[in-house]
Amino acid sequence: AQSVTQPDIHITVSEGASLELRCNYSYGATPYLFWYVQSPGQGLQLLLKYFSGDTLVQGIKGFEAEFKRSQSSFNLRKPSVHWSDAAEYFCAVATLNTGNQFYFGTGTSLTVIP
Amino acid sequence: EAGVVQSPRYKIIEKKQPVAFWCNPISGHNTLYWYRQNLGQGPELLIRYENEEAVDDSQLPKDRFSAERLKGVDSTLKIQPAELGDSAVYLCASSRTSGGPDTQYFGPGTRLTVL
Numbered sequence: 001a002q003s004v005t006q007p008d009i010h011i012t013v014s015e016g017a018s019l020e021l022r023c024n025y026s027y028g029a030t031p032y033l034f035w036y037v038q039s040p041g042q043g044l045q046l047l048l049k050y051f052s053g054d055t056l057v058q059g060i061k062g063f064e065a066e067f068k069r070s071q072s073s074f075n076l077r078k079p080s081v082h083w084s085d086a087a088e089y090f091c092a093v094a095t096l097n098t099g100n101q102f103y104f105g106t107g108t109s110l111t112v113i114p
Numbered sequence: 115e116a117g118v119v120q121s122p123r124y125k126i127i128e129k130k131q132p133v134a135f136w137c138n139p140i141s142g143h144n145t146l147y148w149y150r151q152n153l154g155q156g157p158e159l160l161i162r163y164e165n166e167e168a169v170d171d172s173q174l175p176k177d178r179f180s181a182e183r184l185k186g187v188d189s190t191l192k193i194q195p196a197e198l199g200d201s202a203v204y205l206c207a208s209s210r211t212s213g214g215p216d217t218q219y220f221g222p223g224t225r226l227t228v229l
Contacts, residue, residue, distance in 0.1 A: 004156075032215035043118070043205060043220035044157070051215065090156050094215035100145065101170065102218060104156030 002027050004093050006105035013081050014113050021076040021108050023091030033074040034092040034102070035065055044090060050074065061085070086112045116140065118221035120206050126227045132194035135224045139187070139208030146183060147218060148191050149205040157205055163189065193226075201228045 005024045013019055025031055032051050036044040048059025055067040065076045074091060088109050092102040119138040127133050139146050144165050149157035160179065162170040165186035174181065178197070183189040193200055203225050207218040 009154075034217070036220075041222070041225075043120075043222045044207075046217055046219070049217060092156075096214055100209055100211070100214065100216050100218070101159060101162065102157075104158070106154070106156050 002093075002098075002103055004091055004103050004105040006089075006091055006108050008108045009106070010109045010111070012111040012113060015083050016080050019076075019078045019081045019085070019110070021089050021091075021110070023074045023076065023105060024072050025074070025091075025093045025103075026072065027093060027095055029095040029097045031074075032094045032096075033065075033067060034094075035059065035063070035074070035076050036090045036092060037061075038088040038090065038107075040087075047076070047089075081110075081112055083112045083114065086110055118206055118208055118219055120204075120221035120224055122224055123222060124225050124227075126229065127196055129198055129228050130195040132192065133196050133226060134190055134192045135204050135206075135226075137189045137191070137206030137221060139189075139206070140219055143208035143210055143219070144186070145209045145211060145216075146189050147207040147209075148181060148189070149207065151203040151205055151223070153202070160191070196226075196228045198228050201226055 003026045034049045035047040038044045047063050050057050050067045088107045090107045091105040146163040148160040151157045161174045163183045181191045203223040205223045206221045209216045209218045
C-alpha cells in the first residue's frame with residue numbers, strides 16, 4: 001500500500017540549532033516529493049519540491065531537502081532555526097501513476113524555544 | 115498573483131444543519147482540489163476537478179457531501195446534513211494541470227465546528 005511516514009510527531013529545538021525532519025515513502029513508481037509548512041490558522045505553503053536531477057534541493061526560508069532513493073527518504077533540513085519556523089510541516093508524495101494526487105504524511109509539529 | 119481564496123474562514127453550526135464552503139482558485143489553474151484535514155493529520159483528498167469535470171470523487175462521502183465547479187472556475191463544497199465527525203479544516207487547492215505531478219497551491223482553509 002502507498003504511504004508517507006513522518007516518524008516524528010513533535011520536535012522541539014532551540015533557536016539557532018540545526019533541524020532535520022524525516023520523511024519516508026513507500027511507492028513503487030518514481031516519486032515526486034514536496035515539503036509544505038502550515039502555520040496556525042493558515043493553509044499549506046510550499047517549501048520545496050523534488051522532481052528530478054540534483055537530489056539536494058533548496059527551498060524558501062533557508063530550507064533544503066535531500067532525496068535518497070536507496071532509503072526512500074526525503075528529509076528536510078535547516079542549519080539554523082528561527083523562532084518564526086515554529087509550525088506544522090508536511091511531506092507529500094505524488095507519482096505519474098496517480099496523476100497529481102498528493103499523499104500527505106501526518107505532519108511534524110515544530111516548537112522553537114528561545 | 116492572487117492566491118487561492120476561501121470563505122468563510124470559520125464556521126460553527128449545529129449538527130444536522132447544512133453548510134457550504136466556497137473556493138476561488140488561482141487564475142489560469144485548471145485543476146481544483148478539495149481536501150479535509152482532521153486535527154493532527156495531513157490533508158486527505160475529497161474531490162478533484164479538471165475544469166468543470168469531477169475526475170476523482172472516490173473519497174467524497176456522497177450521501178451528505180456534494181460539490182460543484184460551474185464554469186470551471188470557482189467551486190462550492192456542501193455538507194447536508196452535517197455530523198459531529200465533519201468537524202475539520204476544509205482546504206481548497208489548485209494547480210495548472212493534473213496530467214502529471216505539479217505544485218498544488220493551497221488556500222487558508224475553512225475551519226468547521228459541528229456542535
